[in-house]
Amino acid sequence: MVLPSSEVGVPYDASPADVGRKRTELERCLREAGALPGVDPATLKWLHEKLAEEAFNLVVAGQFKRGKSSIINALLGEALLPAGVVPLTSVVTTIRSGNVPSAHVEFGNVEKRLIAFSQLADFVTERGNPGNMKGVERVVIEHPSPWLGHGVRLVDTPGIGSVYEHNTDETRKYLPQADAVLMVASVDQPVSRAELDFLVGVRQYAGKIFCLLNKVDYLRPDELRESVAFATEAVRGALDAPIPVFPVSARLALEGRLGGNAELVAHSGFPEFEAALRRFMVDERTAAWLASIARSLLRVVKQARFTVDLEAKVLTAPLDRIEANLGLFRRERERAERDRRDFQLLLQADARALLRDHVEPGLEAFKHERQAATHATVERWFAELEDLPAGKLRIALEARLIAEVRGAYDGWLAREEAEISRAFQGLCARFWTHMQQSVDALMQRSSELFAVEFDRTVAEVQWSADSGFYYKFWYEPTGLRILSSSVVLALPKMLARRLIVKRTKATAVDLIEVHAGRIRHDLHERLEQSVRDAQREIVKQIEATIAGIERAIDRALATRARSFGDAATRQDELAHARALIDSLESRIARTVDGTATGARAT
Numbered sequence: 001m002v003l004p005s006s007e008v009g010v011p012y013d014a015s016p017a018d019v020g021r022k023r024t025e026l027e028r029c030l031r032e033a034g035a036l037p038g039v040d041p042a043t044l045k046w047l048h049e050k051l052a053e054e055a056f057n058l059v060v061a062g063q064f065k066r067g068k069s070s071i072i073n074a075l076l077g078e079a080l081l082p083a084g085v086v087p088l089t090s091v092v093t094t095i096r097s098g099n100v101p102s103a104h105v106e107f108g109n110v111e112k113r114l115i116a117f118s119q120l121a122d123f124v125t126e127r128g129n130p131g132n133m134k135g136v137e138r139v140v141i142e143h144p145s146p147w148l149g150h151g152v153r154l155v156d157t158p159g160i161g162s163v164y165e166h167n168t169d170e171t172r173k174y175l176p177q178a179d180a181v182l183m184v185a186s187v188d189q190p191v192s193r194a195e196l197d198f199l200v201g202v203r204q205y206a207g208k209i210f211c212l213l214n215k216v217d218y219l220r221p222d223e224l225r226e227s228v229a230f231a232t233e234a235v236r237g238a239l240d241a242p243i244p245v246f247p248v249s250a251r252l253a254l255e256g257r258l259g260g261n262a263e264l265v266a267h268s269g270f271p272e273f274e275a276a277l278r279r280f281m282v283d284e285r286t287a288a289w290l291a292s293i294a295r296s297l298l299r300v301v302k303q304a305r306f307t308v309d310l311e312a313k314v315l316t317a318p319l320d321r322i323e324a325n326l327g328l329f330r331r332e333r334e335r336a337e338r339d340r341r342d343f344q345l346l347l348q349a350d351a352r353a354l355l356r357d358h359v360e361p362g363l364e365a366f367k368h369e370r371q372a373a374t375h376a377t378v379e380r381w382f383a384e385l386e387d388l389p390a391g392k393l394r395i396a397l398e399a400r401l402i403a404e405v406r407g408a409y410d411g412w413l414a415r416e417e418a419e420i421s422r423a424f425q426g427l428c429a430r431f432w433t434h435m436q437q438s439v440d441a442l443m444q445r446s447s448e449l450f451a452v453e454f455d456r457t458v459a460e461v462q463w464s465a466d467s468g469f470y471y472k473f474w475y476e477p478t479g480l481r482i483l484s485s486s487v488v489l490a491l492p493k494m495l496a497r498r499l500i501v502k503r504t505k506a507t508a509v510d511l512i513e514v515h516a517g518r519i520r521h522d523l524h525e526r527l528e529q530s531v532r533d534a535q536r537e538i539v540k541q542i543e544a545t546i547a548g549i550e551r552a553i554d555r556a557l558a559t560r561a562r563s564f565g566d567a568a569t570r571q572d573e574l575a576h577a578r579a580l581i582d583s584l585e586s587r588i589a590r591t592v593d594g595t596a597t598g599a600r601a602t
Contacts, residue, residue, distance in 0.1 A: 098142025
């Protein structure tokens, strides 16, 4: 097997010692942060686990029959996973580092069973395990590939968009665990609307997306250039960002590696893709991983500082002044709560207005445009197919009609959904700004009331408006199939043909109407869900900030109520905590060079 590093000439880790030093320092800071008052233990536990595992899920996804399993086999340099021309993968398969290749199956009842690689197809394919009737939770493979070092796990997911809907559901369910995604498309089939929708959905989870256009050996050079250009433009339009598309042949790459044929490997396009993947793993993955932990920890420490200072002030200020200020604080808190409710109603109203004033008129106009063009389109088809017998004519017209309507609406969504997403993102950004300003006002007011310094930091809101407005194309072809072969054959030839054409036109108008309504409904449902998701995530962050203020005040008042000695002891404890906070903020900022900014110097 040819090692990836020998092909691209990039060391796996540019500075393992430096990474180890930073990791060790972050571990120390995490342990010390646990001694701070008011720190959420669950948050620290999560950060400890994230640092300890260093797990990185590189998820391979895409539509069925695009060669996802073949891509993984080519990366590993071994024909490990079953691959074929029918939808195969039916359950998630995770491949992680191990000294000796092995495989085991995990079932929903926590049972684990070691299996031979020759048995993989019995558990991970539709043929061997239809509908996952065996109750497989996942299949785990261990392999010594250098791609799997440093916690990287390759994840093979079922294909989306096949006749097996449970496969699509299983893949979408796994997406939140994706840190980066290899999206596999194919040169022999243009990038579909379903694939673009899937990419848009992936974006909210994965920090990096690689698009692979597989099976380049199927096309001539001029055809390949056209296919790559089309895919690149389609992906850029869907994500509103330039995403490179790598044309590859997993088949040639694997054949070349198994046969030691470097020329074949080079011809497969895999070295260019692997070079980009390796650069990401070296230059971005570790830095992003450490910076993420550092930012989260620094946010925890800064929140602890504010609550420490607030508690110390409540412990020492005259009680009558504290009581008066508490009354003012509660009124400010009620005002912030009213603002929150008002802003939520405004966001809901703005989202409905977006759909009513901008989306629905365009959809209605498009529907009428397509219906008006139907007669001429069907007549043109009839002219092209008039030599067919009546039965075959009916079948051919029906197939063209379904493809025409589906393609028309797919194209409309492709053009419109990016604009819908940008508009909704703008609504949510305004909502977040209003909410943040309201809380900032409450924090500032608390700072003034209790004479505590307010070190304002712009919080990162952890929400993403999912712009993937999925709809399921549905067709019940009663309008055409009611003309059964026996009925058609009983009619004069010309009459049968004209009757089929007439019915095709009427069915086309109805089909266009039905799917305009379906898209309208699904857009409404998706927008409503997006509003709920945004509100939930934003409000959760806001309320956590407010709860920290209230806990510090309540704790200080309870301490004062016990005795003067308890208050003095608590003041000493808070002074010690403040010194620890000073040290932690400075050390965290130095741990990941320049990523955790805004810390106080000691």
